[in-house]
Amino acid sequence: MSADGLFVIGANHHRAPIEVREKLAITADNAAALRTELTQIAGLKEFAVLSTCNRIEFYGVGSDATAVALVTAAFCARQNFATIEFEKIRLSLRGREAVQHLLEVAAGLDSQLIGETEIFGQVKEAYAAAQSSGSTGPVLNRVFQKGFQAAKAVRTNTAITAGQVSIANVAVDLALNIFGGLQEARILLLGAGEIGEKTAKAFQSRGAAALTVASRRFERAMELATLLGGSAMPFEQRDARFSEFDVIVCATSAPGTVVSLAAVAAAMHRRPARPLFFIDQALPRDVEPAVAELENVYVYNLDDLAKIAEENRAARAAELAKGRAIIAEKAEALWRHVAPQVEALANGVNASSVPRADPA
Amino acid sequence: MFTDIADRTWLWGAAGFYLVGFLLGTLSILRTGRPAGGQTNILIALGYALQLVGLGIRGKAVAGCPLGNTFEIFQFTAWSAITLYFMIGVTFRLSLLGYFTSCLAAVLSIVSLIFPGWDATRRAHIFGGNTLVELHAALALFSYGVFALLALTSLMFLLRHFSLKSKQFGGLFSFLPSILDLDHIGLRLLVAGVSLLGFSLTMGLIFWARGIAAVDAGKFIAPILVWTAYSSALSLRLRGQLLAKRFAWTCLVLFPIALLSLGFVDASRHPINPPMKMASTR
Numbered sequence: 001m002s003a004d005g006l007f008v009i010g011a012n013h014h015r016a017p018i019e020v021r022e023k024l025a026i027t028a029d030n031a032a033a034l035r036t037e038l039t040q041i042a043g044l045k046e047f048a049v050l051s052t053c054n055r056i057e058f059y060g061v062g063s064d065a066t067a068v069a070l071v072t073a074a075f076c077a078r079q080n081f082a083t084i085e086f087e088k089i090r091l092s093l094r095g096r097e098a099v100q101h102l103l104e105v106a107a108g109l110d111s112q113l114i115g116e117t118e119i120f121g122q123v124k125e126a127y128a129a130a131q132s133s134g135s136t137g138p139v140l141n142r143v144f145q146k147g148f149q150a151a152k153a154v155r156t157n158t159a160i161t162a163g164q165v166s167i168a169n170v171a172v173d174l175a176l177n178i179f180g181g182l183q184e185a186r187i188l189l190l191g192a193g194e195i196g197e198k199t200a201k202a203f204q205s206r207g208a209a210a211l212t213v214a215s216r217r218f219e220r221a222m223e224l225a226t227l228l229g230g231s232a233m234p235f236e237q238r239d240a241r242f243s244e245f246d247v248i249v250c251a252t253s254a255p256g257t258v259v260s261l262a263a264v265a266a267a268m269h270r271r272p273a274r275p276l277f278f279i280d281q282a283l284p285r286d287v288e289p290a291v292a293e294l295e296n297v298y299v300y301n302l303d304d305l306a307k308i309a310e311e312n313r314a315a316r317a318a319e320l321a322k323g324r325a326i327i328a329e330k331a332e333a334l335w336r337h338v339a340p341q342v343e344a345l346a347n348g349v350n351a352s353s354v355p356r357a358d359p360a
Numbered sequence: 361m362f363t364d365i366a367d368r369t370w371l372w373g374a375a376g377f378y379l380v381g382f383l384l385g386t387l388s389i390l391r392t393g394r395p396a397g398g399q400t401n402i403l404i405a406l407g408y409a410l411q412l413v414g415l416g417i418r419g420k421a422v423a424g425c426p427l428g429n430t431f432e433i434f435q436f437t438a439w440s441a442i443t444l445y446f447m448i449g450v451t452f453r454l455s456l457l458g459y460f461t462s463c464l465a466a467v468l469s470i471v472s473l474i475f476p477g478w479d480a481t482r483r484a485h486i487f488g489g490n491t492l493v494e495l496h497a498a499l500a501l502f503s504y505g506v507f508a509l510l511a512l513t514s515l516m517f518l519l520r521h522f523s524l525k526s527k528q529f530g531g532l533f534s535f536l537p538s539i540l541d542l543d544h545i546g547l548r549l550l551v552a553g554v555s556l557l558g559f560s561l562t563m564g565l566i567f568w569a570r571g572i573a574a575v576d577a578g579k580f581i582a583p584i585l586v587w588t589a590y591s592s593a594l595s596l597r598l599r600g601q602l603l604a605k606r607f608a609w610t611c612l613v614l615f616p617i618a619l620l621s622l623g624f625v626d627a628s629r630h631p632i633n634p635p636m637k638m639a640s641t642r
Contacts, residue, residue, distance in 0.1 A: 159394070162534070177524060180538035272600045275539060296604045298524050308529065315530075 004094040005346040006139060006338070007068055008101050010050075010057030013112050015089040023081055026051050030078055035133050037074050043067040045345045046137040048130035048144065050105070052122045054112055057091065059102060061139045063346045068092070099143055099338070100331035107151040108160065109323050115160035115316040120151055139341050143334065150330040157326060160319040163312030167305045168202035170312070171279045174300060175203070175247050178275050182208040188245040189213045189230075190238065190258060192220040195281050196251030200228055203247070212245070214238055216252065242267035242276070249279045250286035259287040261294075268294055279305070367421070368473065370414030371435060375469035377407030378438075381462035389459075395535050400458045401449075407465065408442045415439060422482060425498045431479035433501060433622050434472035438465040440505020441512075448509065448545065456535050460512045468508075493567055499560035500583060504618060506553035507590065510546060511615035514608040517542040521605055543604065546611060550594050557587045582621040589614055 011024055026034065031049060038047055038058075044067045047060035058071050072090070076083045093101050104110045106123045127144040130136045136144070155161055164170045172182070179185050187208050189196045192215035200211055211230030215221035218234055225232040233241065242248065242263055252258055259278065268276060273296075280287045280301040292299035381396075381403035388396040415435060418426040426432040445461040472478055516536055523533040536542075561583060568580070593610050596602035602610060 159392070163529075174524075176538060177520070177529075177536075178539050180541040272603050273543075275604075292525075295606075300527070304527050308527070311530070 004342075005045075005062045005067075006060075006098050006143075006342045007062060007092070007094045008057055008059050008098040009068055009072060009090060009092045010055060011086065011089050012055035012057065012091055012110070014110075015091065020089060021054065021056075024056050024079055024086075025053070026056060026079065031129075034075065034078050035129075035135065037078070038071060039133075039135060041067060041070045041074070044071065046140045047071070047135050048126055048140055050123060050126040052119065055105070057105070059098070059140060059143075061137070061342055061345050063348060095339070095342075096331060096335040099335050100327060102143060103147045103150045103327045103331050103334075104324065106147040107154040107323060107327060109154070109320060109327065113165050114313070114320060115162075116165075117155075117161055120148070123151075124148065137345075139338050139345065142338055142341075146330065146334045150327055150334075153330065154323045154326050158319040158322045160316055160323050162319075163308075163315055165309050165313045165316065166202075167281070167302075167309055168199045170305050170308045171199055171249070171281075171300070172202045172206050174279070174298075174305075174308075175277055176206070178277050178298060179246060182206055184210075185246040186210040186244060187212070187247045187249065188233070188238075188242075189224075190235075190248060190250045190286060191215055191252035191254075191282065192217070192224040193251055193253065196249055197224060197228070199249050199251065199279065199281065200224075200230075203249075204228065208247075216254070239263035239266075243270040245276070246274065247277045247279065249281065251281040252286055254282070254286060255284065257284075257286055257288045259291060261288045261290045264288075264291045264294060264297060268297060272296065281305070367414045367417040368479070370410050370417065371469065372473060374407040374409075374411035374414060375466060375473060377403045377410065378462050378466035378469060381407065382459065382466050385459040385462065389532055389535075395456055395459050397458070400462055404442060404445070404458060404462050404465070407462075408439070408446070411435065411439050411442070411469070425494050427497050427501055428482055429479055430623065431472045431475070432482075433625075434468050434478070436498075436501045437504045437508060437619075437622075438468035438472075440502045441465060441468075441508040442505075443502075444505055444509050444549075448549075456516060456532070456537070457509075457512065460516065461509065464508055464512055492563065496560050496563040496567065499556050499563070503553045503556035503560060504622070506549055506556060507611075507615050507618055510549040510553060510611050513542050513546045513549060514611040517546060517608040518605065518612065521608070543607075546608065547597060550590065550597065550611065554587065554590050554594050557583065557590070561587055579625045582624040586614075586618045586621050589617070 011021065013021065016024065026049075031051060035049065038044060043062050043064040045061045045063055047058060050057045050059065056075075058075065060067060060071060062068060072086065073083060076086050091101075101110070102123075106120055108115045108117060108119050111119050123144070127136070127140075130140070164173045175182060175185065182203060185208055187200065187203055187210060189200050189211065192213055200213075204211065211225070211228055212233050213221045213225040213228070213230055214233040214235045214237070215224070216235050218232065221232040221235070238258070239260070242259075243266075248259070250259060259280075264276070275296045275298060278287050278291065278297070278299040280299060283302060285301055287299055287301070289299075291297060381400045384403065385396045385400045388394060388399075415426055418432065422428055425436075427436055441461060442465050445457060449457050449461075517539060519533065520536045520539045520542060523529060523536065524539065564580075564583075593602060593607070593614065597607050
């Protein structure tokens with residue numbers, strides 16, 4: 001077997017729809033059992049398993065041509081998934097292309113949300129799990145470690161991670177542009193539906209501590225407040241208490257506006273020096289449009305948030321080519337370095353004893 | 361070797377570094393969408409060091425703080441603004457403040473250098489060897505440096521405000537600090553500037569009353585008017601009557617007026633020692 005013994009096989013969001021990925025998603029128990037099973041494959045010298053909600057990928061170094069087929073068979077059998085169906089959606093790359101793929105995945109260039117950084121941690125976890133189970137060797141160690149460096153280089157040298165791309169996170173970023181930090185920001189959630197809940201959680205994940213929920217159904221407000229660790233407030237009190245809050249997330253299903261110009265003007269009279277930020281995620285809108293004209297008041301509706309998210313998505317996509325060029329260069333250098341080791345493994349020689357090629 | 365270099369040459373060098381810092385920042389924003397950050401700070405630091413040497417040589421030649429003509433006043437104001445930037449920039453980590461400060465320092469330095477008339481008459485011993493009078497003058501000028509930085513943070517506030525109201529966040533806008541941070545820093549700078557100038561003016565009044573320093577009405581009235589204007593802005597701000605955008609506009613507009621007032625101060629000097637023509641200081 002040649003240097004092509006380095007491979008990646010698997011399925012990801014590019015070719016596998018969500019219902020297929022659901023079937024291929026591997027549980028922690030199954031992953032451990034599968035790892036044990038893969039260790040038994042004689043021709044498989046090194047391997048690592050990357051499993052996220054958008055991908056299941058096996059990175060390996062094989063010493064004979066059967067390794068890939070055996071890994072596929074073992075995985076499909078464990079997931080109770082027809083091999084023939086798996087092959088229809090299968091990702092299969094070898095040699096330099098496999099290296100480049102891993103580097104692109106780690107850098108977030110292959111993600112559904114381009115530039116997302118969560119994948120970096122997931123690749124690190126996958127590598128750590130493989131390392132602790134003893135399934136990595138000189139080739140995969142090198143490839144993964146260099147992959148992390150390449151991902152960092154892409155993040156540093158491009159704007160691939162700039163700007164948020166989800167509505168809730170865009171709203172949080174806007175609040176940061178107004179208040180700097182969220183530790184002292186007081187947040188009021190008007191409406192206890194799913195959208196408001198998501199936004200409230202996004203605020204909490206970025207440091208917001210003081211959360212109050214008001215809903216036309218007080219019991220639902222109580223329920224959500226308990227879930228989020230905040231407090232509930234009767235909906236009728238909102239006008240009188242706007243001045244107590246910094247960020248007001250409006251996500252009710254009311255047929256008309258629930259935030260009036262008069263109420264906000266009165267609130268600003270009581271707190272003139274501190275800005276007030278309305279995130280209006282309701283349709284029809286909850287906030288009277290004239291509120292946006294008030295001094296020190298900022299109002300963003302669903303269209304505004306969607307537009308910013310879309311602009312950020314486009315900006316990230318524009319950085320994709322730049323990121324890929326960096327990765328291609330790094331992958332080429334890395335491949336030159338590990339190819340002799342992969343070949344040595346394929347020929348049954350101890351890879352760590354193989355003299356290194358050009359430093360990567 | 362360096363002792364042979366004229367003070368103005370050092371100051372040109374400093375202006376060059378400030379200008380390069382600003383141009384590099386602009387280029388970086390246009391090309392990569394990010395400010396140059398660290399590189400700008402290094403260039404500002406180099407410019408600051410050269411300016412310190414230049415002002416030091418000038419100070420030695422005039423036997424006191426070099427505040428004897430419009431050129432020196434502008435140079436000292438730019439230097440004060442940079443000094444404050446290093447204090448505030450490090451404390452509050454305000455992104456883009458370095459970029460704007462390098463622009464301001466470059467403008468003040470270059471403008472002062474390109475008008476030879478501003479430096480035609482150099483006055484030595486203008487403080488008559490009285491260090492308290494010198495401190496009074498230096499503090500007054502330093503407060504103008506504070507107001508310069510206040511004008512910059514106010515400009516940044518207005519840009520952030522525009523960005524939030526017009527819902528534009530690309531390019532330069534994405535690196536502006538939060539509107540609340542800018543507002544807080546603006547208020548603190550205003551308090552600092554008013555206090556420094558107030559203290560300096562009080563000292564000046566005492567000297568005037570005791571007959572230590574003879575001054576013309578222009579020198580006396582112009583800074584008092586500046587102080588009154590800034591104090592009124594502070595008072596209105598604290599009472600909640602001048603806020604956000606209007607507060608920022610006020611601080612921004614007051615700064616060029618304050619700079620113009622320095623012209624009155626300089627024109628109405630009544631030096632203890634008469635002015636003298638001096639060759640370029642070596």
